[in-house]
Amino acid sequence: MANRTAQRPNGQTQGKICQFKLVLLGESAVGKSSLVLRFVKGQFHEYQESTIGAAFLTQTICLDDTTVKFEIWDTAGQERYHSLAPMYYRGAQAAIVVYDITNQDTFGRAKTWVKELQRQASPNIVIALAGNKQDLANKRVVEYEEAQSYADENGLLFMETSAKTAMNVNDIFLAIAKKLPKNEQNTGQAGNAQGRRLTEGDTGPKATGNCCK
Amino acid sequence: MLPAQQDVLNIVQAKFLAAEVVKTIHLNVSVVDGPLENDNRILTLVEYNKSFALFVLVSSRIQPISFSDLSIESVIPLDQNFSFETEPVSGQNYVILIIRYKQNKYEFKIEIGKESCNFAAEIIHAKEVSLTGASNFTWLEKYFGTMNQANRNSETSISDQSDFVLIREGMAQGQASINRESMLKYQMKLREPEFTQKQEFTIFVGTWNVNGQPPSASLKSWLSVDEKPPDLYAIGFQEIDLSKEAFIFNDTPREAEWQKCVMDGIHPNAKYRLVALARLVGMQLAVMVNNQHYQYVKNVSFDTVGTGLLGKMGNKGGVAVRLELHNTSLCFVNCHLAAHVEEYERRNQDYKDINARVNFRKNPQAIKDHEQIYWLGDLNYRITDLTNTQVKTLLQRNEINTLLRADQLSQQRERGNVLLDYSEGDITFQPTYKFDLHSDIYDTSEKARPPAWTDRILWRGKGIHQISYRSHMDLKISDHKPVSALFKSEISVIDQTKFRKVHEDLLKKMDKHENEFLPQVMIDQTEVVFDLVKFREPQARYIIIANTGVVPAEFEFIKKLDEASYCKDWLGILPFCGSINPGEKCDVKLEVNLETDLESIYDILVLHLKGGKDMFITVTGNCQKSCFTQSLSSLVRIRVPIMQSNPQQYNLARNNQSPILYSVPRELWLLVDHLYRHGLKTRDLFESSALHEELIRIRDWMDFGSQDPLPGTPQAVAETFVLFLSYIKEPIIPFELQDVCVAAASNFQNCRQLLIQKLNDIHRTAFIYICMFLQELLKHSNDNGYDAKTLASLFGDILLRDSIRNAKPQASRGKANFMYNFLVNDLSALLIPK
């Protein structure tokens, strides 16, 4: 009938802000908090306080056509808090599973996290594997190729990172941002995210229902 | 949930629709200024489709027996205007529950206990769900009408429905994220000069009232008369279809016909794409843009407004299209205002209505909020105070300026009645209305309408320069001639690189700001270790939450996934939620009170900051065994006091793997024996409450064993006896038998039969043993003041206790009747095992 406006791709950079929940998982002391600190504040602390709980920060990344805002939950890695992890990864649209390239056990632990996410998290969660402490490559015990092929088999993004030197830190978040679906259907069901409860910030249906407004 | 509570819940549920689910209730609530006994209010949490509301119900009976006993006092939606807190009252066993909703405050007294804790946890959960979902509270509206008359007028109810509707609209929009986006937009606008430059675009605006005629001639002589192709076309028609069908169904084949004609008639030296086409009945507005600019057009939207018949119909009114070209917002309005010479005020009103009613449902929403507005159409203003002949004479003499002084639109604009702040170019063309069809001759019909400049183009906004303003006399199919205006307009064009820099810079700043303003607290310990935890010997630890951030921190202990409450039932947290101002602290008391058989306690508490992080607090402690929480069947297998038994003996006994050593547990025998010897004549034996220390001494005497005689007064021992029977792992009459027992209560033989057939030996013996002692007690009624009825109801509730511990046991007549049988009949025959 009457009245139409042409359907066309979005204009330039301005416009949509997509909001995503991202959770960091991995053995304690692999550098989860350090990666977040580097990404959000550009800092690094040799003596990073250990996380007992789930820290929360936000950071925005600009892509060509959209702006992606991450709500980042940095969880405690100790085994005894394991049972609380679902509170944070349920409803998350992205996860970074971190291990320490100088510690074989942490890689094994990372694999169990990936398995758990594949079983329990929302089915289209974007998972990235980060082999952290790349600056300590001389003490490496987890080979790059091994991790890469594991990542390939499981459809994970993979990068070796260093929170200390900042290597690949922005890049891994950027890669996730690019991979995340930016339309409503694909992010819709992640809406009732458990992550950020009771936040004044998320009152509206749009904040959780759709990513793009 | 207590059975009694469950019954009331079912009654309360009947008050609501099936889809409105009563999630939980809190009984015995009183208002703060009233007496605590006046506790006939029921707080009710109701969910409908993920939206929650709290109902304050008043029961006309202490215990409602039908939903008609309940009336609704207040309805409080759990949206972002809802908050609640609890305030302890020192030395009292109740807390004040304070509920705030906007400016309203409700205060209730509720007794401290499991019920209130669970209730509070449910509300927190509900609010959380309400806030994360697309809650719609329209379902509540019907209840506003049912509220108590008295309350409807009072300040404490939300009877103000209009206010309520506003809340809903606010909710629907996802305010915070919109705030962030509009904040960004606003900041970008402020910094626009940093990343934009002005560029001139040519804009061609045309208007033509086609008098219901179908297109039959090329429009080139109107749309394509300039040398260079314009960058943008905005072409408005009026009266493209005067048929009834078009009017009623707003559907006409003419739309496509005229649009095709427009596309054929626009400048041949450029390719154009349609950006938007809006039509209402006969009014049509199409905006086309030169292909090369198409990608810089965004946020296109349109709206139509009818101001015709009944002030609403589309025979008159306006159609509008808005868009952003690069970084400048443009709005085009094509209107057809009321006809007839004398109706100029009606035309002014139509103009105002169009402005008021056009809503693009995007930011900005109104016509006036655009940087550039082009207003075109058949505005229908006429020439006044001159006769047809006078007008024609002036025209022949080409005295256009004299004529223009009689132009209603110019007059009305001068008076500020219409199109205020708009500009119009000098009119150098002759009136465009009304011509005999297919001619250049003004109306020769009987009506002989005087010529008028009905068809006009005006503009508002910065950087707009009109190049030409003209009519097009070659098009003769209508009684109007088309008019066009060509503009050179300054459009602010974004430098993408600079734009991106500013945009990212702003986002970074906003992130930083947002992260800085997250609530931050420190807690002095994340590991809380209790000393040896003993049966019913409460122990407290304090954690200090200090607000180290810059905003008030609202904290609360939250439920873990799949758990019923925010902590295990052996722990109490006070306060479990609250708000701490920056620089201030809050002491939170963790109190453990063990009433069940646990080897150790372990829980991880999740302390959540509203809008921020979570912290984990691990609570641990070892527990001391006690005979009070064992089962009868293990106690009869333990020869010595429980703390003297070695782990192996103990485990075998617990698993019923060692032989039965006693017909009744040692502990039970010790208590009864003591009472038998020292308490039979004690008045009100079971009524007085002993000192806590005294009870603990008796507990330890029983658990550890001692050469000393049982310490404590007969009353204290009697209370211990009652405690023992109340906490024993399974009640003397097991849960699953209680209903049949109560059903058989009227007949002793049946009761006896049940006991023999259904109850195992250990429980039966204990039961008979206790009853025989109570019979002994009754022999001394004169001294101790007990009669069989009293004892029956007292012990009925203990020996047949409910599966969930009841803070305030309510005597059950059935259980008492059952007990009564065994207090007044001879039991000796029962003692012999079958």
Ligand SMILES: Nc1nc2c(ncn2[C@@H]2O[C@H](COP(=O)(O)OP(=O)(O)O)[C@@H](O)[C@H]2O)c(=O)[nH]1
């Ligand atoms: N050399 C090096 N040390 C790191 C790196 N990332 C983290 N660390 C250190 O590893 C320790 C644990 O880091 P943290 O971020 O607390 O780990 P988390 O428990 O996974 O959050 C800290 O002492 C950090 O300084 C890194 O990339 N290189």
Ligand SMILES: [Mg+2]
């Ligand atoms: Mg950490």
